[in-house]
Every structure is written in structure tokens, then in C-alpha cells.
Amino acid sequence: MDKPNTLREGFLVKRGHLVHNWKARWFTLMPDRLMYYKYDGGRRDSSQRGKILLKGCQITCPFLEYENRPLVLKLVTKTGVEHFLEACSREERDVWAADILAAAESLNSEDSGIGENSPDPTDVGFNNINLSKVLDSMYDVHSGITMSSHVQQGNTYSNCFSGSAVVDWLVFMQFSLTRVEAATLASALLEEGFLRTVGLRSCEALRTAGPSQQLIDDSTALYSFCDSLKKRGSVKAETSLSALELRGKVVKRGYLLKQGHRRKNWKVRLFVLRTEPAFLHYFDPTRDDISPVGGFSLRGCLVSALKDNGVPSGVKGNVQGNLFTIITQSDTRYFIQAPTQEQKMDWIDAIREQT
Template identity: 35%
Template structure:
């Protein structure tokens, strides 16, 4: 019998021979992981058997890369994958773990109820805790904080996090709070903002989270940005990054000059309405942005000047108020519909 496909999508994978990271199309079956150079390829570039495999997440082998998880095969071969955002990593990790467990028990793959808590080694569900912390009414309050002639937006201090954990009964004392917050930081749910918290993260101490009024942090999926006068990496003065993240993920994008198609990571923000696109294999600096206010987005059947070998299906077009055309392709029809709806809402409501 053919193995059943459990999940598929774009991930960034580290080469097994070279150290380069490249976008691949990944298919998780109930007995292994196949990865393809292109989604349209008929044969995989490689296959990772899951029998007796071990999954490590988060994987912190790479200091400058977050959202990485590792699959170690029975023959002790390591395979590293990087997701584009937290929810995506969690979904892959959860299904891969389940597939490994089912293989060991000789059972057919079946997802557990999402209502059940994922039991971590510390018996704490960091994913659920993160959602509670982000609640606009009862969570940790995001603020504008000024330090060293810079204004940090959508962030909070270390002591605010510990105060919240204690007040909500998540920990018994500040020491426990620091350990739990360190776990959130290590998993990428919290990010350091400013030199003090960044220096602590780069140290090799057991507790890298600082319970201090001067140590600043922000939620990974927030609209954090910093205004200032210095030239360091914290400074982000562009208005277009202020908006909260509405949707993110990988899409195929046609280049404006060479008209070739490449996988790009897209982040859609509102108020102001912008969609930024990135090289998913590299850092956090965007390759470009599209101002969506007054734009039109529609599904299309073909791209006028696409090359013959370019793939068809699930295409859509964004036409900006300046009459600039962008052609994109989703992996599935459902995904295309979701992106079109999200962009339509933002283009009408955002500034």
C-alpha cells in the first residue's frame, strides 16, 4: 500500500553535503519524509525514514537561525529543517512526532485531539502559555518604551513577564518564572529587544531571561519595531512595519525583471497595509514590499509573459494603486483563496 500523505509544504532545509540552506517542497508520509527540489518534480531529491527516528525541537545548533527542528534517523544521520513562522514549525513537529510514535507502536497515523495539552518535559504547554500571554485583555501588555534615545514599540520588560506569570498562577515564585520565561525565549516565542536582553541571550548561562525593568522583549508574532537615531540593527524607522501580522507563509513569486519564479516568504500586515517578501533561506531583511492600500487582488488562470516551463494553477495577481502588477502562486486552491481574502480585507481597511 502507498503511504498516506500527512502534511506537505515549503520548508528551508540544510544540505547534507554542503552547508547551504535551500527551500524545498516537503511531503510527510506516515513512514518517512520526502523532499523535492520543486513542488512539480515527480521524484524526490531525498527520503528520510522515520522508523526509530528522533525529533529535536527547538534545535539550537545554529545561533543565527530560529525555528529550526532536527530529524535524526536510526543510522544517526541529522536532517535540519527551518520553518517560516512559529505556527508552521509547531504543526510540522506535532505531526512528525505523531508519525514516529505510530510507527513504533505499529499503528496507523491519527492526529490526537487538538484540545489535549501537548505535554512537554517540564509538563508545561509553552504554545498555550504563549497564546494566553498574547491575549489583548488579560495577557502581558505591549507598550511603547524609551531607552537610549530609541522608542521601542509593541514590547514589554522582563519583570512584567514574571509579574504576569505569578499573578496568573503559572509559577510559584520569581525564580520559577525566570526558568519558564527562559523556555519561552529558547523556543522563539519571546524575542529580545535592546542590547541588555540581546547580550543575555548570547551568553551561555542557564537562565538567559532577565527579570529586570531595563530588559525588553517582544512577542515573535507581534508588530514590534524600534525608532531611533543610531545605525545598529535595532533601528527600524519605516512606517510600513508598524502593522500587526495578519498572515504569513511561503508563496511562489514571479520576478519583475527576469520573470523567473522563486519561493518567497510573505508577511501581510495591516494598518498600514503592507505585504513584505523575504528570501526564506536568509535573514530578516525584506527583499521588497507592496503597499496594499487601494490595491486589487484577483485569482488568474495564467500569467501573460510566463515562460513555458513555469507551473500553472493557483495563481493570483495583485495590482497596486500605482498600477504595478505582482504575480503569485499558492501551493493549493484553498491557500490561494485564504491569501486573496486576507489581502482584500487589509487593502480596504489598512492605511
């Protein structure tokens, strides 16, 4: 981190204010503001593109109104300006939201002496929740949870959803204050027979876990509505990822910069590392994480770190270190830049485990 008072740094994808397109930006969280920059040629532009003042700021996480973007958090400033930011994973999204919320509450408490904007734990009481009403809301065509197709161990399951999606939805709809509380509530729905397990992961958890831990807050644990419910209409299912290379288990996700093969320009890409089979795909984060713009098998690949002193052969642009290269079995060379030295080594180690 560049400055001592920097609380957090990293890539997020931001929706524009005037033109509602999505662009990857480098964000820096300070005690009183969130600043964002553009990466130019593999190097962060020294001039900031904007800032978000955190005093009086309100945060919604998860924000699930974008059907194809489940990893968005929403910030509303004291003046009512809305900002929509997307992270590379649920873990990253939740950590960003927690750090931003902590900074905002610290500013608010300095003025009032207490955290006036903190939610009242008595507003949502688990013991007073009507499970049938929760089910009705979850099953609603327009505002309910999105059902989609999932591929697991070569099998395609339709009209289902993941455990983490259930938890996201319960928190977003304010049926629960925390993810732990939401998982407990979802387990109650499962125990009452309103939901059912789909696939091996969720079935095993149901058999071995305690009553309040039957539903797993994880993207690989699948669930659906009970068979007694009539099929819900007007459900838009996501594209089924049926290709063999996209069936593997996701072991790592993150934003990295990649040098193009033809124009040699650097662009932020969402990289997804899978195992069984081992593949590395990359996506345009301004679009979605469903259709990769590229990828390759890791079988026979060589991955190595590049020295930070000087510009390595084959690398173009004013890059700032943290580079590594992957050479595929077909001798195609990929140049990739991580935001930090630590992330570079983490990616190299994770990729080497799959080669």
C-alpha cells in the same frame, strides 16, 4: 494531496548536508518517510531530491541553536544523520513536528508494542524546578535566551524578548515538556519578579490574567529581565525594524512562489502581511526574515485570482495553477502562486481586508 496516504505537504527550508546553505523544498510526509522535492519554474519537480526514514527518528522542536532561525526543527535518523528544517511560522513548525513525531512513534510502537521513545512525564516535574536556577540558565550569556530590539506601536524596546521566545527556550532547554507547561513556568518567573513586562500587551495580560496565565505565548507580548539584574554582557541584538512599514502587526505569514520582474523566474519567498500600516513584504527564506528583498503598500491595491486553465498573460514558465495577481497603486503587477487552492483564497481574502 497527491496520494491517499500523504499525511501532510508544504514548503520547508532545508539545510544542505555537504554545503550548509539553506534551500526551499517541497516536503511530503508519508506514514514511514518524509520526502522532499525541488520546485522548478513554479512547478514541483517529479523526481524527489531525497527522503528521510522516520523509523527510529528523533525530533527536537524547537531547535534554537541557529540565532537568526528560531523556527527550525531538527530530525536525527536511526543511523545518526541530522536534518534541519525551517518552517514559516511557529504554528507551522509545531504542526509539522507533531505530525512527524506521531508517524515516527507509530512506527516504533509497531515494533515494541509501546512507545519506548516517548518522554517520561516524571523526568521534568514543574513542582521540583528551582526558579532561581531557571533564571540563571536563561540569563547565561552563551546559552541563555537571546535579547533583541522590538518595535511596537511606534516605540522601540531594547534588550527584551517575546513570550513565544521564552516558551520556545524553556521547551528547548527541557525545563518543560509542553508549551502549556512552559507558559505556566514562565508565569511563575513573572510572578516572582524575575521577569518584567515590556509594552502594552504584556502589561494588560499581567493585570487581567490568572496566576498561571500571566505570560502570553505570543510574539507580540514582550518581556525582559528584572531591573535588579546587572546588564548582561556580550548580547548581540537583532537589527531594529524601525521603518514605518515594518511596524505593523503581522496578520499572516507563509511560503509562496513569486515570479521575478526581470528574469520572470519563479522563486519561493516568505510573505509577511502586516496591518496598521498595511504592507506586504517578501523575504528570501534561505537568508532571514529580518531584511525583506521587496515589499509594497497595500493601499489602493487590486488583488484577484487567475484561472487555472491555460497560462495567463504575463506569466512565464510551466506553472501549475493556484495563481493570483496583485496590482499596486503605481501599476506594478505581481504574479504569485500558492501551494493549494485553499491557500490561494486565504491569501486573497487576507490581502483584500487590508486594501
